[in-house]
Amino acid sequence: MMYDKNSAGSIMTIEYVSLKRDWTVAEALDHIKEFGKDKEIIYTCYVESEYKQLLGFVSLRTLVVADKDALINDIMETDLVYFSTSDDKEEVAQAFTRYGYIAIPVVDREHRLCGIITFDDVMDIVEDEATEDIHKMAAINPSEDEYLDQTPWQLAKNRIPWLLILMISATLTSGIITKYNFILSQFLILSSFIPMITDTGGNSGSQSSTVVIRAIATGEIGLRDGVAVIFKEFRVGVICGVVLSAVNFLRLLIFTQADIKISFLVSLTILCTVILSKLMGAILPLFAERINLDPAIMASALITTIIDSVVLVIYFGLASIILGI
Structure with a gap:
């Protein structure tokens, strides 16, 4: 799917670890071991419903120290920050720089998890925005060229x-x-x-x-x-x-x-x-x-x-x- 070049959807990655709420911790760890090596990050795993709706997240640290028979539904965090695919990518960059996030999930209108944005993904945006502001503050029209x-x-x-x-x-x-x-x-x-x-x-x-x-x-x-x-x-x-x-x-x-x-x-x-x-x-x-x-x-x-x-x-x-x- 194509997203506007200035939207959060244009900079997100689909290389994330997703878990099901009815899995046990042992099943989740096995899943991470099998599929996590190719993912962008494994420190934070996102919990989806059967319809791919974002329910919450659980950290790798929590999984490691939790009882292996505990359900993901019982240990996941539901109070999380997320962005819509249509949100401005500069707003996303501001959130990263202000709050120090490592990754933020991105959802669509139906609250389905579409991908995640990591700090590395927004670094170029932060740098470009800072350069543009410096140019404008010096009364120079910004340019995208070096x-x-x-x-x-x-x-x-x-x-x-x-x-x-x-x-x-x-x-x-x-x-x-x-x-x-x-x-x-x-x-x-x-x-x-x-x-x-x-x-x-x-x-x-x-x-x-x-x-x-x-x-x-x-x-x-x-x-x-x-x-x-x-x-x-x-x-x-x-x-x-x-x-x-x-x-x-x-x-x-x-x-x-x-x-x-x-x-x-x-x-x-x-x-x-x-x-x-x-x-x-x-x-x-x-x-x-x-x-x-x-x-x-x-x-x-x-x-x-x-x-x-x-x-x-x-x-x-x-x-x-x-x-x-």
């Missing part, structure tokens, strides 16, 4: 679209600076702090987005955890922001002899920037997941571009208030 097998043109083609998007997006930043040029004309020193402020915002947002994207990818968090994640990143942002702004305030006063208003302005901007960046780093990947986009696209490059624009508005807005412009 790096050395791709021509320079192929590599450039995968990178140019996102570079164009980010370049065009960056024009918004220059537009904001132009709009508030009247502030810079009166306080030229403010321009020297722009790189530090935007870099701090980008770095803060990238930290949060990287952690959240990875947690989503591994299934550690989902949309149901959105509020908790956002609130936690807010608290992290407050702590980091207070520390960074305090250090910066002292640095400006001691080493640059900057005006106290300027020092306060820059430090307050950093506090607001870090908090906002942490929040955006958490919210944007969750939003992408909510609208069925890959959260990895909301990674460092894109988030940094968005944060740069927002941070500059905050910076110049605070400047107009604190400096009375």
Whole structure:
């Protein structure tokens, strides 16, 4: 039977050991000795009904230590994890990496055992998914080909679209600076702090987005955890922001002899920037997941571009208030 290439059915194997519920332990061990040598694994044996429906499983260890006259029905475990043949294979891979399974059975719509998926079967999926996420986080369109097998043109083609998007997006930043040029004309020193402020915002947002994207990818968090994640990143942002702004305030006063208003302005901007960046780093990947986009696209490059624009508005807005412009 043919299964969709992205389904659990496409990666399962039929090389497993099946047992009947009315067999004794002795009969089961004899069966394993006779047929187990060609199977994928024998550490876990699956119990089927006469209609091949999955009933439970029993480990080889349990069989070895059990009474030889005991029935499989009496010693099997019925609380087991299984997947459907139509389930997404990436969900299967997440289950393996999150819970450390050795093998998981696969059933059809009638709950008949069709095969098993082992950890070895999903290793390539885990690696491919991680590679794809890394590419997207670096604003590169993923490719199925190996790096050395791709021509320079192929590599450039995968990178140019996102570079164009980010370049065009960056024009918004220059537009904001132009709009508030009247502030810079009166306080030229403010321009020297722009790189530090935007870099701090980008770095803060990238930290949060990287952690959240990875947690989503591994299934550690989902949309149901959105509020908790956002609130936690807010608290992290407050702590980091207070520390960074305090250090910066002292640095400006001691080493640059900057005006106290300027020092306060820059430090307050950093506090607001870090908090906002942490929040955006958490919210944007969750939003992408909510609208069925890959959260990895909301990674460092894109988030940094968005944060740069927002941070500059905050910076110049605070400047107009604190400096009375």
